[in-house]
Amino acid sequence: MFKVALSFILILSVSSISYADLDREAVCVSYTPAISKPECRALVDFYNATGGDNWKNNSGWGSSNIGSWFGLEFDQYGSGYRVAGIRLGDNNLKGEIPDVLGSWPELQRLILHNNKLKGELPPSLYSASKIQHIILHDNDLRGSLSRNISRLSSLFYLSLDSNGFSGSIPKEIFEPPRVETIWLSGNQFSGDLDAIANISSSIRSLAFRDNKLSGKLPISLFLSKNLESLNVSNNYFSGEIPRQIGQATSLRMFEASRNRLSGSIPNEIGLIQNLEHLNLSENSLSGKLPPDLSKVRVLERVDLSRNNFHGPLPESYGDLSFLEFLNLGSNKLTGSLPVSWKSLSSLAYLILSDNFLSGELLLESIPNGSLLSLSLRDNRLSGHFPMEILGADTISDVDIRNNLFSNNFDTTKPAQGPLFQYQTKPPSKMLGFDTVQYTVNSNDEAAYIALPSASTHGGVIFPFSMDGRKLEEISGCEGTKKGAAYVLPVGVSACEVSLNFTDCKLGDGSCRVPAETSEGINLFVIENPAKERVLSGISQLRGWNYDREYVDYLAIDYSLNKEQRMKLVIDGDIALDVATYQYRPDVLSALGVDRTSDFISHLGWDVLVNSASLSNGKHVASLVSVTGAVLDEVEFTVFNPELESGKTEFINQDFPDIWVEDFPFDGSNVKLDFNIAEQRFSMVDQEINGVSSRGSKNFFSDDGLIHETIKIYNGLPGIHIEYPSSSSPLTGVASVRGWDVESPGETGRTNIGYEFLIDDNVKFYPKSDDRSDIKSALGTYHLNAGRSFLIYSGLLKNGFHRLRYQKSPGPLRILAEVVFESFSPLNENGEQQYIIGAEKSLRYSDFPFSGSDVELSFDQASQSFVVSKQWVNGVEVN
Secondary structure, eight states, rough: OOEEEOOOOOOOOOOOOOOOOEEEEEEEEOOOOOOOOOHHHHHHHHHTTTTGGGGGGGTTTTOOOOGGSEEEEEEEEEEEEEEEEEOTTTTTOEEEOOOOOGTTTOOOEEESSSSEEEOOGGGGGOTTTTTTOOOOOSEEEEEEEOGGEEEETTOEEEEOOSSEEOOOOOOOGGTTTTTEEEEOOSSSSEEOOTTTOOOOOTEEEOOOOOSEEEEEOEEEEEEEEOOEEEOSSSSSEEOOOOOOGOOTTOOEEEEEEEEEEEOOOOOGGGTTTTTOEEEEEEEEEEEEOOOGGGGGOOOOOOOOOEEEEEEEEOGGGGGOOTEEEEOOOSSEEEEEOGGGGGGOOTEEEEOOSSSEEEOOOOGGGGGOOOOOOOOOOOSEEOOOOOOGGGOOOSSSSSEESSEEEEEOOOSSSOOOOSSEEEEOOHHHHHHHHHOOOEEEEEOOSSSEEOOOTTOSSSSEEOOOOOEEEEEEEETTTTTTTTTTTEETTTTTTEEEEEEEEEEEOOSSSTBOOOOOOOOOOOSEEEEEEEESSOOSSSSEEEHHHHHOOOTTTOOOOGTOOOOOOOOEEETTTEEEBOOOOOOOHHHHHHOOTTTOTTTTOOOEEEEEGGGGSSSSSSEEEEEEEETOEEEEEEEEEEOOOOOOTTTOOOOSSSOEEEEEESOOOTEEEEEEEEETTTTEEEEEEEEEEEEEOEEEEOOOOOOOOOOOOOOEEEEEEEEEEEESSBBOOSSSEEEEEEEEEEESSSSSOOOEEEEETTTEEEEEEEEEOOOHHHHHHHTSSOEEEEEEEEEEEGGGGGGEEEEEESSSSSSOOOEEEEEEEEOOOBOOOOOOOOSSSSSOOOEEEOOTTTTTEEEEEEEEETTTTEEEEEEEETTEOO
């Protein structure tokens, strides 16, 4: 049969044309080009089923010229034509995919990614024998995959990432003879892959990350001679890495982080001569670091952090001349840096923090060339720290805190040269943009900018002050002001810029960088506290940051999934590291941002603050970038009631319950209970027309999992969930927290990941906090971490739930658990609600002591009542 591919692919940047549902009989009467009526009718059915009148682009659909219908591809067969492809990605398709795919016998490409499709895959998909590309990632598709997928003998590329598929992965998915790419990440697939026996020799890329797969890594995965990329991170795989990994000689990328893998890394890994990227972080791997890894000379990135490796750093790793990123942090490594590592001329990031390294740090051991960041925090290094490191041309970030160095200097500050606070020369493969960056020290009114003499690109100056001053003017070097950056011309080897700074202070807005917006929303925001509310008790300061033009503000490597190095500064001197771990779909929706964007992996942040650490009155919170730019700031009020001693202290006693009438609507009365953990009044019950809205159902079952034996120190458990407890329901927006600790007498600590589970299916990866109060109580310095996560009780049904704290990855052993009650008030329709716009205040007597009255005001951010005023013997406390 004669076949010619025609250019009927129309992907036009025009506004959508709105239609009502198309009448397929009317449309499919007279049209060109000549395709069969069944194929035409199937196209109309597809349009109607997926809300075609609301697509972003539906140009041409319904006209007599089918060749103009947006997103279609046709191939010629003899005198007629057949539908060969449907390309409607990111086009606002909704509803279920209709079961019409079998109506297009020559369909080769089905590309519907990033839409709002739901339901299961239609059965006719498995009869589309000519199909080569199935690209359906980022939808809301559900159900399981059929074994009939083996019928797709022409399948080349399958992408089902970021959907809701569940069940097991059928072994037949690996059998189509031409398939090269299978991406199933970000779903709910479970079970093991042990049944896999035959894998097509054509397979090059497999991605199963972010699922619930378990069992051992199948040996068959590593017997595919052409496999180049394998990603199984964030699952429940256990057991040892098969020695057959050495037979995967084409493998370029292997990621298996956040699993429960154990044992040592087999030396056979040194046989994979093409391996460039290895990530086995956050497992339970042990033994010594494999010396044969040095035989893989093309390695660029290695992350073996958060395991239980011990022993010295291999000298042979100095042969890895292409290595750019090495993270061996949070293990049990000993000894000192080998002198041979000086030869790591491409290394940009070296992370050795949280180990047991000791001895003197020699300048002769620090890698040459392009080192940007060096982290040696939390080791036992001693002697004189070689200050020459801080003067290197490239290095911008040195962290040597918690060691035994004899130098007398502040290790909390960045390296400071004579002119610059930061100097960064990013390697081309690491940062993704080809510039040289500088942050100018505002102590100099003029600065001589020395760029690399062989530079073929311009430099970028970030002229932000870290000492309370504002840049009024910058000039010289023939540079151009662009956003928040000053861009220098290409090829300049050295020149002088003039800087004019003026004084400013936090809180008056004069230090703040003009905020860019998207859809009218600021890209950097401190969400809470707001100007109109009072910070009281233990509160979560939170917000978001999203900047597509991040080079204008921050010298950050998003490609490495690093935290954004920012600070939340209160009153200019209380600096808190911002944990940018939270995914904020509400903010993404408001900004109109595609969640698959490269630059949103760290959207959302939070910091836990006890307001008693601040004096009552006005304060300013500022979000400050690594370059010193004030990205957002807000003035807020702190108020904490005094005790009889006249001091503001943590209140640790019970008080009578309070009933608040007609809240949050008329006819509803809520009961308040003082929550000691949060230092505020939580809503613990609600009566609507005399009927309580609390629930009594258990939303979990006994699964008989193994519980770890917890050691006791000074009468306190070494691992503990601090809140919620059975005596205080989880209500409002609360911080669940706890701690874990290892004995100070032990030789190591538990360097693996952890997670919280609620009813065994809601995961929270905890943020680590320094808990000096727990360290003191336990009498140990070996506090591995405090743990916390933020949760809104409305995410859980009213009733009883189980919170578990477990090792992740590793054997499924529960470290601590508690059964707790969750409660959120109902609205007038009987649904749990987040209360918005309601104002309520009341006066409560004899709190926190007799003769003291306080005003309680509803705080929308925490969904609870906080103390906003106090009178002692009738006199208001300021």
